[in-house]
Amino acid sequence: MSRPAPDPAASSHLREVVIAVVLVQLVPILELVCGWVSPALGQPVRLGDALVEGLGLAALAALLYALPAGPRLLPALVAGALLGLSAERLGWPPLLGVLIALPLAALPPRLGLVFACLCAVIPPQLTPRAPELGPPPARRESPPPDLALITLDTLRADHLGALPGEGWWVFDQAISAAPWTLPAMDSLMLGEPVRRHGGGLPIDGGFTRPSPTTPVLAERLSGLGMRAAAFVSNPHLRASFGFDRGFQRFDHSDAWEEPHAAWALWGLVGWRALGWPPRLWARRDPLLVNAALRWWAEAGDAQRFLWVHLMSPHEYRRDPALSNPALEKEDPERLRRAYAEASARGWAEATRLIEGLGPQTRIVLVADHGESLGEEGRWGHGSALIDPQLHVPLAARGFGEGPSGGQVAVAALADALVRGALGSLSAEVVEVGGLRRDASGFGLRIAGGSYSARPPPAPAADPAEMAVQGELLEALHAIGYVPGP
Ligand SMILES: [Zn+2]
Structure with a gap:
């Protein structure tokens, strides 16, 4: 055979x-x-x-x-x-x-x-690389000195790393205007509390947006003759949400070249279904810093305003092994360790950026919001007006005047940066999630960290304001910021 x-x-x-x-x-x-x-x-x-x-x-x-x-x-x-x-x-x-x-x-x-x-x-x-948006600002006699705003997403105040070099002020009681990115960054850029700009509240499956006529920080600084550029990757900080306003260059990393086929494939083979993230924003942090430093070197013939938003701390649970909610009870320490490691990675990139910008550059470091790591049984952010989600790190270098201590509203930064003096920050009214509080009445005990009650609504003086406040409170309640009626 x-x-x-x-x-x-x-x-x-x-x-x-x-x-x-x-x-x-x-x-x-x-x-x-x-x-x-x-x-x-x-x-x-x-x-x-x-x-x-x-x-x-x-x-x-x-x-x-x-x-x-x-x-x-x-x-x-x-x-x-x-x-x-x-x-x-x-x-x-x-x-x-x-x-x-x-x-x-x-x-x-x-x-x-x-x-x-x-x-x-x-x-x-x-793919268009880094489109130049709008004409460069008109030359002014004496624009303010170089300024860099570095925002770290989801970084808690108690995870501020070692600051490189000399001359830093640390504001140890900085309060964000909201416990999640969109309204918090709206407030930072507009210099207004959420109640006034009204952005970032859920509506019809999307979010409210502030009026495009109120000038944002970059527009105001461009108006002073500064050349402005932004390097961001958070999906909420898009040009379509108005975050490109005032920047002559706005790089959102979603518009970058990436390993294209890799993304296509991830979708094709269903990795997303297996718990793999469709976008690893944290991985882009080093690329953002590289791009920002390249622009910094190229734009050196003008006074520069740079905004870089880093995502590493936000991404500490992207590993599928850490996304399981059961871990919050079974092994909270593992999650806290992962958060600390992710924050340190973000901090390392922030440090590299600061060192690359040189010692003469005025720098402000701040977070959009914090993160609950098991306090009051909560995890994550965006869910409550409580210390872990609202108390953010804030550090600055290169400004003439020192802080006078006490609570500081991050929403007051825009005005202070345009004035070029941060000393007045401490006197500002602190307003969170649209609820007006003066610093003494806010009831936060940041240093002790023992705050637990969410603030009740402040009574409005006139009926029109009361109606606005009523609507706002309803919206805030819908996303869990305040207790229901
Ligand atoms: Zn955020």
Whole structure:
């Protein structure tokens, strides 16, 4: 008996699978090479990411070749995902990219795959890098000296790291205007409490936005002749939410070149469903600092205002092993350790930025809000007007006047920065979540950290204000800021 001859159809199919698996490796290779050759072609890709991407694409190729139409489908899928991402980055509907990719299904599979993989290098070249927004500010006689505002997302006051260099003031009782990013940053930029600007309250599945006519910090500083740039990645701090106002350059990292195929693949293979984050903002912190320092060096012929928002502390539970709510009871120390480590990573980037800006630069460091780490049984932020979520670190360098102590409203920073004097901060009225409190009546005992009662609404003087306050209180109650009626 002779052994059966190998099935030529099966072996040729296997050869095609191997060729497809090899060809799709072009995607990570192209990305690696582009990032390596020039930052203008793409952000550097980590080798680990490229390997994961290559393995995932190989798995996808092998899987599709098991289907009758798979070989023809694969190029269109790979190209569709890559072009869809490019389209999204350019502000076009992602479906457009997918439609453009469809004709690839008509090509011979191998040729189609080569074309599809080439799409991996198209996005970095098409994606506008750091668009210049608006004309540069008019030259003034004597604009204020260079200023950098560094905001760390979710950093608690008790996790302020060691400040590099000399001459820092630390405000140890700084209170944010709200316990989550959007209203808190609105307040910081507008210099107004939430009650006045009305931004960041939930409405019809979105959020209220402050009036675009009230000038924000960057507009006011640009008006003084400063050149302004922002480098941010928090999804709430978008241009579409008005955070680009006043900046001649606004870099939101979502608009950056990234390992595109990696994101596409993560969606395709369902990592999101397995608990993997779709976006690792913390990973962008070093890139934000690099981009900010590059701009700082390029813009040196004018007085500069730089805003950088770092996300590392916010991301301490991104590891799927830490996202389990049961851990809050079973192993809270593990979560607190993870928070401390994430905060230290953010702090290291903030330190690198400060050192890169040089000793002459005026710097303000502050957090948008804090984080509950098990106090009163709470975790996270955005849920209550309590110390852990409202008490934020605030440190400054390079301003003439020292703080006089006591509570400080972060919302008062904008005015103080425009004046160039932080000493008056302490006298400002502290207003949180739209509820007006003067510092003495606020009832926070920050130093002791023993505050627990949420403040009751302050009685309004006139009926019109009372109506506004009533509506606001309802909205605040809806998101758990204040007890219900
Ligand atoms: Zn935040």
